[in-house]
Amino acid sequence: xxxxxxxxxxxxxxxxxxxxxxxxxxxxxxxxxxxxxxxxxxxxxxxxxxxxxxxxxxxxxxxxxxxxxxxxxxxxxxxxxxxxxxxxxxxxxxxxxxxxxxxxxxxxxxxxxxxxxxxxxxxxxxxxxxxxxxxxxxxxxxxxxxxxxxxxxxxxxxxxxxxxxxxxxxxxxxxxxxxxxxxxxxxxxxxxxxxxxxxxxxxxxxxxxxxxxxxxxxxxxxxxxxxxxxxxxxxxxxxxxxxxxxxxxxxxxxxxxxxxxxxxxxxxxxxxxxxxxxxxxxxxxxxxxxxxxxxxxxxxxxxxxxxxxxxxxxxxxxxxxxxxxxxxxxxxxxxxxxxxxxxxxxxxxxxxxxxxxxxxxxxxxxxxxxxxxxxxxxxxxxxxxxxxxxxxxxxxxxxxxxxxxxxxxxxxxxxxxxxxxxxxxxxxxxxxxxxxxxxxxxxxxxxxxxxxxxxxxxxxxxxxxxxxxxxxxxxxxxxxxxxxxxxxxxxxxxxxxxxxxxxxxxxxxxxxxxxxxxxxxxxxxxxxxxxxxxxxxxxxxxxxxxxxxxxxxxxxxxxxxxxxxxxxxxxxxxxxxxxxxxxxxxxxxxxxxxxxxxxxxxxxxxxxxxxxxxxxxxxxxxxxxxxxxxxxxxxxxxxxxxxxxxxxxxxxxxxxxxxxxxxxxxxxxxxxxxxxxxxxxxxxxxxxxxxxxxxxxxxxxxxxxxxxxxxxxx
Numbered sequence: 001x002x003x004x005x006x007x008x009x010x011x012x013x014x015x016x017x018x019x020x021x022x023x024x025x026x027x028x029x030x031x032x033x034x035x036x037x038x039x040x041x042x043x044x045x046x047x048x049x050x051x052x053x054x055x056x057x058x059x060x061x062x063x064x065x066x067x068x069x070x071x072x073x074x075x076x077x078x079x080x081x082x083x084x085x086x087x088x089x090x091x092x093x094x095x096x097x098x099x100x101x102x103x104x105x106x107x108x109x110x111x112x113x114x115x116x117x118x119x120x121x122x123x124x125x126x127x128x129x130x131x132x133x134x135x136x137x138x139x140x141x142x143x144x145x146x147x148x149x150x151x152x153x154x155x156x157x158x159x160x161x162x163x164x165x166x167x168x169x170x171x172x173x174x175x176x177x178x179x180x181x182x183x184x185x186x187x188x189x190x191x192x193x194x195x196x197x198x199x200x201x202x203x204x205x206x207x208x209x210x211x212x213x214x215x216x217x218x219x220x221x222x223x224x225x226x227x228x229x230x231x232x233x234x235x236x237x238x239x240x241x242x243x244x245x246x247x248x249x250x251x252x253x254x255x256x257x258x259x260x261x262x263x264x265x266x267x268x269x270x271x272x273x274x275x276x277x278x279x280x281x282x283x284x285x286x287x288x289x290x291x292x293x294x295x296x297x298x299x300x301x302x303x304x305x306x307x308x309x310x311x312x313x314x315x316x317x318x319x320x321x322x323x324x325x326x327x328x329x330x331x332x333x334x335x336x337x338x339x340x341x342x343x344x345x346x347x348x349x350x351x352x353x354x355x356x357x358x359x360x361x362x363x364x365x366x367x368x369x370x371x372x373x374x375x376x377x378x379x380x381x382x383x384x385x386x387x388x389x390x391x392x393x394x395x396x397x398x399x400x401x402x403x404x405x406x407x408x409x410x411x412x413x414x415x416x417x418x419x420x421x422x423x424x425x426x427x428x429x430x431x432x433x434x435x436x437x438x439x440x441x442x443x444x445x446x447x448x449x450x451x452x453x454x455x456x457x458x459x460x461x462x463x464x465x466x467x468x469x470x471x472x473x474x475x476x477x478x479x480x481x482x483x484x485x486x487x488x489x490x491x492x493x494x495x496x497x498x499x500x501x502x503x504x505x506x507x508x509x510x511x512x513x514x515x516x517x518x519x520x521x522x523x524x525x526x527x528x529x530x531x532x533x534x535x536x537x538x539x540x541x542x543x544x545x546x547x548x549x550x551x552x553x554x555x556x557x558x559x560x561x562x563x564x565x566x567x568x569x570x571x572x573x574x575x576x577x578x579x580x581x582x583x584x585x586x587x588x589x590x591x592x593x594x595x596x597x598x599x600x601x602x603x604x605x606x607x608x609x610x611x612x613x614x615x616x617x618x619x620x621x622x623x624x625x626x627x628x629x630x631x632x633x634x635x636x637x638x639x640x641x642x643x644x645x646x647x648x649x650x651x652x653x654x655x656x657x658x659x660x661x662x663x664x665x666x667x668x669x670x671x672x673x674x675x676x677x678x679x680x681x682x683x684x685x686x687x688x689x690x691x692x693x694x695x696x697x698x699x700x701x702x703x704x705x706x707x708x709x710x711x712x713x714x
Contacts, residue, residue, distance in 0.1 A: 003117055004129055005115045006132055007113045008169070009112055011167045014140060018144075018145075020090075020141035021087065021137070024085050026084065027081075027084070031120060031122055034075075034077045034080055035119050037071055038072055039072065041065075041096065043059060043060070043093030044088050044090045046074070049084055049085055054183075056183040059183075060179075062093075062094045062342075063373075063386060064386045065094075067374075070178070070180060070181070073178065089268070091268030092112075097147040100341055115132055115176075117131035139164070142158045149338045150251070150252070151251055151266070153255075153256075154253075154255050154264065157223055181297065181329055182329075189216075189291045190207050190293075191291055192292070193207060193287065194206045206274065207275070207292040209274060209321065209595045210273065210321065210595045211272075211273065212294065213294045214253075215231075218261065219282060220261045222259060223258055225256070225257045226256050227256075227281055228252060228280050229279075230277040231246075231252065233245070233618040253266060270328065272334065273292070295328060296325065296328050297328060299363055301320075301357065302358055302668070303358070303666050305631070307662045312587070314590045316627065318594055319627045322620070322621035326620075330367055331343075331346065333346050333599075333617070334617035334620050336619065341389070342384050342385045343383065344371070344382070344384065344400075345622075347367070349555055349556075350621050352559075352628040353625050355409060359667075361418075364406075364418075368425070369421070370385050371405075372424070376432075378428075381429050393447045396471055397555070403426045403429055403430070406418045406421075406486070411641065411644050412639065414647060416489050419486045426486060442507050445469075449463060451465075451519045454553055454554030454557065455553075455584055455601060466520050466556070471556055473507075473508055473512075474508070477504040480501045484501060512529075518540060518551070519552075522560045538570075541570045550584055551584050558626070559625035562577060562626065562629040566633045566654055575654075575658065578626065583601060584602065592604045594618065597622070598617070599620035601623075630664060633652075635663070635664030636650075636651045636653035637651055637673050638651070648692055649692060649694045650695045650697065651675050651688055651697070653686060655684050670692045671691020673690050675689075686698055686710075690705070690707055690708065696712070
């Protein structure tokens with residue numbers, strides 16, 4: 001499609017003030033249809049005659065901007081009048097905010113501009129185009145400041161707007177692409193649960209649920225009052241407002257009131273929060289004046305989990321909310337502090353659970369294209385995508401997202417296009433490892449995060465006690481194996497990689513005959529590297545028992561530990577770890593009031609004190625990967641590699657008498673799969689619903705069935 005649009009910007013520098021661009025135009029005759037094509041350097045909100053052109057917020061989304069910039073297409077026929085005014089307000093967004101620790105320099109100096117055009121189709125068959133060009137005007141908007149981390153300032157009383165001509169400038173149009181990812185939308189509204197005055201005298205509103213998005217409030221004012229709202233995830237042990245864990249992110253709103261009753265929320269930024277501290281409110285603060293608006297990509301929920309345990313159900317809720325809060329166009333680590341980056345390690349850890357909970361095929365395919373775009377010519381994969389931390393070298397288990405994520409998306413949805421598209425990236429990553437290792441057929445000599453946040457780490461360290469070269473070599477083996485599998489699916493010649501995998505396994509077994517930590521045992525079994533997986537799984541169970549029946553794993557080992565235990569006869573221990581309420585455990589955080597997944601097992605300690613403020617997120621989805629064990633093993637719903645997309649399934653539940661029932665269901669590309677088991681006075685009742693052929697394994701007995709509903713007893 002050819003466009004007449006030119007890039008336009010404000011003719012003069014506006015400082016922190018967000019510009020608003022304006023174009024007036026009249027319709028010459030009856031209209032058949034009209035569309036708006038638009039993008040910006042920053043994030044924008046477009047209005048036609050005062051009405052938003054779409055529910056899409058934070059457009060154009062977040063991509064590897066140097067190489068890929070999305071533009072949006074809007075149907076605007078119903079918004080047109082005889083005389084029309086199109087306005088576009090632009091904030092700094094991800095592109096021009098000081099982002100991340102390595103991406104602050106120079107970003108605010110990038111130009112603020114827009115590009116687009118209105119295409120009007122008249123009933124008589126003629127067409128008119130209204131492009132961005134020198135005829136547009138700009139002025140100061142009421143948004144006096146907007147950044148991703150620091151928040152937004154808005155002057156509702158600002159009226160004096162001087163309109164001036166814009167300036168044409170040059171930008172690379174070759175990077176423009178149509179919208180690829182899911183649109184970001186306002187998804188849910190959560191009423192404030194309570195208002196409290198803390199021991200320090202602060203007015204704090206509690207929404208009862210941590211969300212990612214922003215606050216909407218209604219107030220009656222005389223005019224010119226300044227309201228300040230600060231965001232936080234938790235209260236301290238004395239009940240006071242706390243957000244020191246946001247680090248350098250101010251995460252605040254400043255709102256100057258106009259006269260009268262008014263309702264407002266930010267629209268060019270977002271926050272992660274459960275609590276807000278309110279200052280300067282011109283009337284007594286009441287809960288009904290506040291709503292939290294959850295904002296995330298428009299992903300459709302497909303997975304459902306429930307049980308007889310309220311605490312386990314809260315864990316399930318935390319996992320779903322953690323995903324929603326961190327799937328805002330990019331799979332981020334956290335939504336609140338001065339980070340919010342697309343960490344590749346977190347994404348690969350969680351991708352299976354993510355794809356069971358929600359339909360994330362389009363979401364991940366867009367992000368994987370950015371991964372490939374940011375991948376080095378040597379195949380190196382950055383630790384965050386889009387890559388704002390260019391000084392941090394690639395790490396094992398992080399860069400492996402280039403292989404693990406497309407493979408899982410293929411398994412869940414059955415569309416091999418993702419493998420065809422990402423295969424060069426997948427090969428590039430494993431080739432990179434081979435080019436930088438100091439030991440043939442292993443990965444040694446790199447700089448890695450290790451088993452990040454594992455509890456067996458030496459005091460003061462975050463990288464766990466597992467050997468980094470062990471982890472790197474194990475993931476190297478796994479990624480090469482997945483390249484082989486992917487290549488065979490799409491008809492590529494992978495004989496070279498098959499031989500490489502054999503050599504890696506041989507070298508690994510010779511180099512690492514002994515496993516020292518829980519995570520090392522887990523990876524050796526999970527990735528097929530142990531010559532005797534049953535013996536290794538037994539040793540893992542013994543090690544857990546000797547360490548007090550506690551998890552010691554971090555980001556690398558935790559996603560697989562329950563799978564390894566249950567796959568090799570230790571399901572009781574897997575259930576014990578899942579249902580444990582003492583620290584460390586998933587339910588410990590639930591017991592301490594968590595409504596999302598924590599970054600640290602002990603983000604809040606038993607005495608109410610906090611883990612170190614420099615790295616303590618209360619919305620960090622990685623450990624929520626345990627949900628894939630609940631789907632696959634506890635409820636027993638398993639996709640088969642030979643039938644991707646759940647075209648055929650194996651259903652082999654593992655019930656546990658500590659629950660009276662557990663139920664899981666998934667909406668797959670081939671229909672609904674549901675599994676529920678219930679303890680009754682007569683034994684265990686299994687309720688199975690499958691839209692596809694299934695192999696049922698109940699109490700070790702196999703039965704092949706067709707689609708339908710089944711009730712069985714064990």
